[in-house]
Amino acid sequence: MVEEQVTQEKQDNKEVVLEVKDLGVSFRAGTKDDYKSKVFDIFNKSDDDEPKQKEFWPIRDLNLKGYKGEILGIIGSNGSGKTTLCKLISGILKPDEGSVYTDGEVSALFSLGMGFNKELTGRENVYLNGMMLGIAKDTIDEYLETIHEFSGLGDFIDQPMKYYSSGMKARLGFSVTSHLQPEILILDEALNTGDAQFGKKAAAKMKELVKDAKMVIIVTHSLRYAKRNCDRLVWLDQGVIKADGDPKEVAKMYRDSVPERPKRKRDFELVKANAKVKDNVIVKADNATVQYKLGKQPFNALKDLDFEIREGEVVGIIGHNGAGKSTLCKVLTNILKPDQGSIMLKGETSALLGYGTGFNTQLSGRDNIYLNGMLLNIPKEVVDRELENIIDFSGIRKSIDKPIKHYSSGMAARLGFSIAAQLKPDIFIIDEALSTGDMAFKEKASEKIQEMMESAKAVIIVSHSMTFVKKVCTRAIWMEQGQIVSDGDAIEIVEEYKESVKQKG
Structure with missing residues (x-):
């Protein structure tokens, strides 16, 4: 006092x-205040609602x-x-x-x-x-x-x-x-x-x-x-x-x-063990290069990338802004095609490219679950079945019928992660999508990613949170100027990267 x-x-x-x-x-x-929102109601509401x-x-x-x-x-x-x-x-x-x-x-x-x-x-x-x-x-x-x-x-x-x-x-x-x-x-x-x-x-x-x-x-x-x-x-x-x-x-x-989450039966370190990684190659980059033109000069957003990701790996992609991390995610999701070389993907890819990409801000959270399901080619009956689980996991039930434009970036990130994670993709890519998540939700998300390792073939996470990468990822790839600087055990690569930041700072 x-x-x-x-x-x-x-x-x-x-x-x-x-x-x-x-x-x-x-x-x-x-x-709802636009005609698109009203028209969209036919997808998941009955006449007598x-x-x-x-x-x-x-x-x-x-x-x-x-x-x-x-x-x-x-x-x-x-x-x-x-x-x-x-x-x-x-x-x-x-x-x-x-x-x-x-x-x-x-x-x-x-x-x-x-x-x-x-x-x-x-x-x-x-x-x-x-x-x-x-x-x-x-x-x-x-x-x-x-x-x-x-x-x-x-x-x-x-x-x-x-x-x-x-x-x-x-x-x-x-x-x-x-x-x-x-x-x-x-x-x-x-x-x-x-x-x-x-x-x-x-x-x-x-x-x-x-x-x-x-x-x-x-x-x-x-x-x-x-x-x-x-x-x-x-x-x-x-x-x-x-x-x-x-x-x-x-x-x-x-x-x-923040309430403590109940301890899992299996220890977290066992989930990260190398024994879980299989020989089956899920992603293979072979001299992949993506070029832009900056004025009249060509610029390599990615240059000669060579790496493989095997089934069961959770790979963190780290590096400074502009290192090529988001460009790599866009190539892995076929938003971009390499100008040279190739990227091989074995399985359906579901990507959450930061802050609920694909959300219609005029629609409610509930409507956007259906919209994102359609964008991910998920049948409506599957979304119907998973709807309550998605809402529960997101933790924003009180706001689920509000238009997305009234959501904070953290709420949009929660919902985007919940949709993509609950619909069980083969290859799951998360590009900065949890940067606005609060402490409790990050704990839930970490556990969900661990569960997905058992059903998804591979998980790829782009993040500036070194603690998150060390905790969740089995491996890290450090990128700078479109190229791979270092690739290996997540804890070792993160420490290398942090030391480099210290020396430059």
């Missing part, structure tokens, strides 16, 4: 730049202050109201109750640089994003080369963004919003797909920002990142602030709240 009083006195002496009073916002579950009009309050009676010069972290499980709060503070949503006061212009970067046009180049998108933030063109001209250099995108700055990985979009989005003189900067899951080296640069930039700007707000699922970089931490749960204070103490309270 005394500590709380001292903390309050310290805060009272600071300049308030953000004040949220009795804040509340409501949505109506089951409503009653439309649902249930009112849902993701946030209500919320009070919060933000102070000049601080980096404020917000944590909480998926669906806890973090993204909704950020949208209310940034003015994207208007409150139904209460008020939001901000002393200064708010610049918000939502996951993966929301607002980018994939057909435009990175350079053109810098101007587009700057104008959306109300920045004058001559100011953008002044900062353009600094933004380009900070992003580390090199010649990719003049490449259409449809060729960018999720991490490259995150790099550019952060570089734009952090350099164009923000007063209050909100980062909602925006750096989850960033590599370790860029994460360090971003952390240093945020500390620099609060000297001149007023405050930075970070939404993250990484407790380690929050403890290292935030001055204060708020734990949000179902729209209510459960704790507010010292990052280490709040992070511990949140971690302690």
Whole structure:
């Protein structure tokens, strides 16, 4: 109690730049606002179904202050109201109750640089994003080369963004919003797909920002990142602030709240044992090369890749943003074809390429389960049979009849993983799809991946979470500039990669 009083006195002496009073916002579950959503109902609703009009309050009676010069972290499980709060503070949503006061212009970067046009180049998108933030063109001209250099995108700055990985979009989005003189900067899951080296640069930039700007707000699922970089931490749960204070103490309270999952009968290390790996080759890359043109110059997104993946392997693909990881996933799912060499796949491939690719944001979560089933060529009767299991596993039953556009990126990731995992593919590819998952769901997902090893022929995971790769994968492939740097035991390769990051940093 005394500590709380001292903390309050310290805060009272600071300049308030953000004040949220009795804040509340409501949505109506089951409503749809475009004709496609209504037409889609014929796929999984009968004529006598009653439309649902249930009112849902993701946030209500919320009070919060933000102070000049601080980096404020917000944590909480998926669906806890973090993204909704950020949208209310940034003015994207208007409150139904209460008020939001901000002393200064708010610049918000939502996951993966929301607002980018994939057909435009990175350079053109810098101007587009700057104008959306109300920045004058001559100011953008002044900062353009600094933004380009900070992003580390090199010649990719003049490449259409449809060729960018999720991490490259995150790099550019952060570089734009952090350099164009923000007063209050909100980062909602925006750096989850960033590599370790860029994460360090971003952390240093945020500390620099609060000297001149007023405050930075970070939404993250990484407790380690929050403890290292935030001055204060708020734990949000179902729209209510459960704790507010010292990052280490709040992070511990949140971690302690996550229920322990029952121990599996079989030890995790036995699941990873080499005895489970069979001789049968499921994936074979033979001198696979993918080329783009950067201006007039050819660029090898992948170059002369040679590797085999055998039945029973869980392979982690690691490396910096732009290393070629997402391009490899697109080749493995036949979205792209190699310009040279070949990729052999033995079995049906199901891919979850980050944040629920293929979701229709106007449709509800339930409708999107059927839509994704069709995209994966799964018969409707199979989806009918698995529907309740998918909803249960996702843990978002309360929001399943809300349009996806009201989901946080973490909720979309949960649902996307649950659909793809429950429908039992032969080869399962996960590209950054769990970067926004909360602690409890990552535990469930890890166990599900282990179960899938018994039914799927191979699992391939692209991730910047080295802890996750070490825990789940039997093997890791480290890529840089479209080529394989190292390939072997997951723990050994991760340590090699981390050492390389240390030396460069």
